[in-house]
Amino acid sequence: MKILMVNKFLYPNGGSETYIFKLGDCLKALGHEVEYFGMEHEGNCVSNSLGLYTGDMDFHTASKLTQLSYTLKTVYSPEAKKKMRLLLESFAPDVVHLNNFNYQLTPSVIYAVKDYEKKTGKRVKIIYTAHDYQLVCPNHMMLDSFGNICEKCAKGDYMSCFKNSCVHSSKAKSLIGSIEASLYKALKAYKHIDAVICPSEFMKTKLDLNPALKGKTLTLHNFIDKAPVGKTEKEDYVLYFGRYSKEKGIKNILEAKGINFICAGSGELEKEIEKAGIKNVGFKTGRELEELISKAVCSVYPSTWYENCPFSVMESISLGTPVIGADIGGIPELIENGKTGFLFKSGNTADMEEKIKALTENSSLANEMSRNCLDYKFDTAEAYTKKLLKIYETEG
Numbered sequence: 001m002k003i004l005m006v007n008k009f010l011y012p013n014g015g016s017e018t019y020i021f022k023l024g025d026c027l028k029a030l031g032h033e034v035e036y037f038g039m040e041h042e043g044n045c046v047s048n049s050l051g052l053y054t055g056d057m058d059f060h061t062a063s064k065l066t067q068l069s070y071t072l073k074t075v076y077s078p079e080a081k082k083k084m085r086l087l088l089e090s091f092a093p094d095v096v097h098l099n100n101f102n103y104q105l106t107p108s109v110i111y112a113v114k115d116y117e118k119k120t121g122k123r124v125k126i127i128y129t130a131h132d133y134q135l136v137c138p139n140h141m142m143l144d145s146f147g148n149i150c151e152k153c154a155k156g157d158y159m160s161c162f163k164n165s166c167v168h169s170s171k172a173k174s175l176i177g178s179i180e181a182s183l184y185k186a187l188k189a190y191k192h193i194d195a196v197i198c199p200s201e202f203m204k205t206k207l208d209l210n211p212a213l214k215g216k217t218l219t220l221h222n223f224i225d226k227a228p229v230g231k232t233e234k235e236d237y238v239l240y241f242g243r244y245s246k247e248k249g250i251k252n253i254l255e256a257k258g259i260n261f262i263c264a265g266s267g268e269l270e271k272e273i274e275k276a277g278i279k280n281v282g283f284k285t286g287r288e289l290e291e292l293i294s295k296a297v298c299s300v301y302p303s304t305w306y307e308n309c310p311f312s313v314m315e316s317i318s319l320g321t322p323v324i325g326a327d328i329g330g331i332p333e334l335i336e337n338g339k340t341g342f343l344f345k346s347g348n349t350a351d352m353e354e355k356i357k358a359l360t361e362n363s364s365l366a367n368e369m370s371r372n373c374l375d376y377k378f379d380t381a382e383a384y385t386k387k388l389l390k391i392y393e394t395e396g
Contacts, residue, residue: 001392002033004091006084006109007099010036010053011043015311016100016131019222021046023097026385035091037084039104050090052083054105075180077106084112088124095392098128098193102140102180107189114192125392129197132308135190136210138177139166142306147246149306154209158182188212195391199309200330206306218391221333222309223384224318232294232320234366237262237279238356239296239321241289242312244269249302249326253278255349259356261300264292294319297366298359301325304347309334314378317341322369324355339372 005020012018024034024046036046040053054077088096096113113124132140136154138161144150145165152160158181160166167173184190190212198204201219208214237260244250244267253261254276263273266283273280284292293299299316300323301307307329316323317340325331326346335341342355359366379387 001095001389002091002093003027003035003095003097003392004048004087004093005034005036005046005097005099006101006105007036007038008101008104009041010038010046011041012045016129018311019129019131020097020099022223022225022381023385023388026381027389029382030385030389033091035087035093037087037105037109048087048091050087052087054080054083074103074176075106075183077104077108080105081108081112081115084109085116088112088116089120092120092122093124095125095127098126100131100134102134106180107184110189110192125195126193127195127197127391128193130199130203130207130308133203133206133306135196135213136207137161138174138181139168141247142206143247145169147304149304151206151209153181154206156185158185185212195394197388197391200333202306202330202333203308220384220387220391221379222311222314223379223381224311224314225381232291234297234370235295236260236360237296238324238360239264239292239299239316240302241265241284241293241299242301243267244273247303247305249304249347251304252302252347252349252352253300256353256356259353259360262292262296264289290315290319293321296321298322298324298341298356298369300352300356301331302344302346302352303328303331305329307331317373317376318378320370320374322359322366322373324352324359326352336372336376340369340376341373 005024007016007020009017027034035048037048039056041056101109113126117124133142134140158178162174162178165171165174167177196213196217198217198219199222204217204219207217239262240253241264242248244265250269254272262279264281264284293316299321301313303326309330313323313325313334323335323341325335325343327343328346332343335343337343344351344355
């Protein structure tokens with residue numbers, strides 16, 4: 001089988017890139033052909049046989065004038081459609097697997113597939129893995145400009161994004177987001193997607209609010225491959241690792257009393273963490289991070305937004321460390337309450353403190369939960385890929 005993996009970034013940039021790289025490797029190992037389409041970038045580590053990519057669009061480092069030139073391209077990209085068509089004609093994939101494509105590539109890539117089908121008569125299955133809520137929310141996180149949960153756009157009122165300046169608190173960017181979402185709703189672009197893979201059941205319920213997607217969504221939790229660190233002695237600290245930002249619930253960590261936190265990460269709230277006297281070891285990866293996780297009595301995941309299927313929760317449990325997690329989004333689907341951790345009311349510092357102390361002050365319970373975590377099995381990348389292949393092969 002030939003699979004064309006589509007993602008705006010083709011270099012290590014976040015979760016979706018980790019996903020497509022690992023997935024591509026597994027598909028190749030099982031004897032399938034895989035190529036990639038996305039933006040041109042000096043850091044690209046995957047490719048396609050024609051060397052065709054769209055121009056790089058960086059909204060964070062580009063000048064104001066350059067960003068202005070992106071305006072129409074973020075709604076519809078003739079360049080992406082043209083190059084995608086050329087690649088389709090050369091590679092002739094059986095499946096086009098979409099990932100993050102809005103704004104930089106745009107849904108024009110979907111129309112490239114449909115044009116190719118008309119020209120060649122070849123049926124190409126379009127699969128989409130939802131890494132966020134983009135198809136029902138222009139700012140992709142279902143948060144308003146104040147950081148509060150908002151579902152107005154999910155119900156089809158996309159101009160709410162503009163009214164509330166939901167994209168980077170910018171009226172201009174929010175207007176583009178509202179136009180893009182409204183246009184593709186009117187064109188019914190997403191009806192051409194054959195199946196939508198949701199990494200959590202919670203996300204599935206939100207994407208089902210879009211009539212074009214309902215009936216096409218299915219839940220497939222993310223995979224994780226973690227080699228055991230080996231026997232480690234637990235140390236007297238609670239670990240938070242990840243981004244230091246408001247929606248991650250850092251406020252709860254700052255407010256908590258009598259808990260020995262260690263934070264590993266980076267972000268805009270880094271100074272607040274250090275001012276509170278909390279130990280900040282900075283951004284960690286690889287074996288160093290794994291050891292930090294393994295030695296913690298528990299980790300904490302206090303998000304206040306609709307988390308999807310957070311890798312951090314899976315990683316912690318896989319390494320034998322229970323998770324105290326907020327009961328929001330897809331987090332509850334990953335934690336067996338009372339066995340591999342505890343759930344607490346999202347945003348409730350007192351409830352979080354109580355659940356953390358239930359472990360840190362009870363070594364026998366902490367040890368029992370640690371053993372439960374090591375026994376718990378998430379899908380490996382190979383197991384996940386085999387499930388995905390069944391979706392690729394399903395008629396319809």
